[in-house]
Amino acid sequence: MNIIIVGLGKMGGNIAKKLLKDNHNIIGFDSDKNQSNTIEKYGAKIIDSLEDINSLDLSPKIVWMMLPSGKITQKTFTKLLGILSPEDIIIDGGNSNYKLTRARFDDAKKLDIHLIDCGTSGGIWGLKNGYCLTIGGEKNIYEKLRPIFNSLTPKNSKGNLYVGESGSGHYVKMIHNGIEYGMMQAIAEGVELLKNKSEYKLNISExxxxxxxxxxxxxxxxxxxxxELINDKNLENFSSYVDDSGEGRWTIEESIELGIPTPVITAALFARFRSRQIEPISGKVLSAMRKGFGGHEVKNG
Known part of the structure; x- marks a missing residue:
């Protein structure tokens, strides 16, 4: 199939490579010329601007957006609506908020343009192992795109999972990432307990x-x-600062809306917040109160 990929970074670039390996035709665009040049070497055709999509003799045009969630995705989506024609298809493979996806679906539908949301998991290893996809949108459009999904996913997945109407693919991916936060935090806490049991002199890597x-x-x-521990037993190449990309926050917001407690995911996200603070004032307030009511000894800042 002919696929236009917008965003050729770590994820989009590997998706392009994997599709090229399975004999799809890739037309790529990225504002970073270095990214474009890299994918061109693998056999992709590169365009210099989104407007160049107009000159492509393809019907329908299939555009896969692989961009960071937020303003850049919205800006690109809006621009594409002004470029594409009725019956063309946009696939959003990034981590967009599912509520925004549903709104974008409605905007596209008014122009008879189809939007498919594709939760994409697999990270930088997807090129080798295949991607785990959860796909939402119109079922008939999903079926038309099955050759693309079949090429990207592990062979036994048969193109992976169509989960339902617009927004559902991104919703399932959001929950997936929330679970990921909790699992990662549990492993990190376990390793820290092992590391600090000094009397046993445990070999953490082993x-x-x-x-x-x-x-x-x-x-x-x-x-x-x-x-990582085999190569760097004390993880000295890493700091304890841990970022988040938004899906954990959205998962917790959803839990509040539905009245479903998610203490593990919530604690995992809050641990990431705490990792970014140096001498937070809350700890100082606690120390001050302990000194005030009990005369407890405190460490000076």
Whole structure:
């Protein structure tokens, strides 16, 4: 199939490479010429602007957006609506908020343009292992795009999962990422407990490597941290600052709207917030109160 990919960074670039390997025709655009040049070497045709889509002799035009969620995705989507024609298709493979996806679907529908939301998991390893996709939107459009999804996903997945109407693909991906936050935090806390049990002089790298096989908690996340610990036993190449990309926040917002408690995911997100603070005032307030009511000794700042 002929696919126009907008956004050729780590994820979009690998998606382009994987589709090219399966003999799809890729037309790529990225504002970063270095990214474009890299994908061109793999056989993609590169266009210099979104407006160049107009000159492509394709019907329908299929545009896969692989961009960071937020303003850049909205700006690109709006621009595409002014460029594309009725029956053309936009696939949003990024981590857009599902509520925005539903609104965009309605905007596209007014112009007879189709929007498919595709939750895309697999990270930088998707090129090798295949991607896990959860797809929302019109079922008949999904079926037309199955050759694309079949090429991107593991062979036994048969193109992966159509989950429902518009927004559902991004909704499921959002919950997936919330679960991911909780799992990562539990592993991190467990490793910290092992590290601080100094009387046993535990070899953390060997222990985590042992968990990779036969353990109840064996997982890809365990594999990844095991590999890092083998190369850097104290993780000295990393800081304790941990960012978040938004899906954990949206998951918690959803839990509040639905009245469903999510203490693990919430605590995991808050741990990331705390990781970015240096000498937060809340700790100082606690120390001050303890000194005030009990005369407890405190450390000076």
């Amino acid at each position: 222990i985590v490597n042992n968990w990779k096989d036969g353990s109840v908690i064996k997982s890809w996340l365990i594999d990844l941290i095991s590999d």
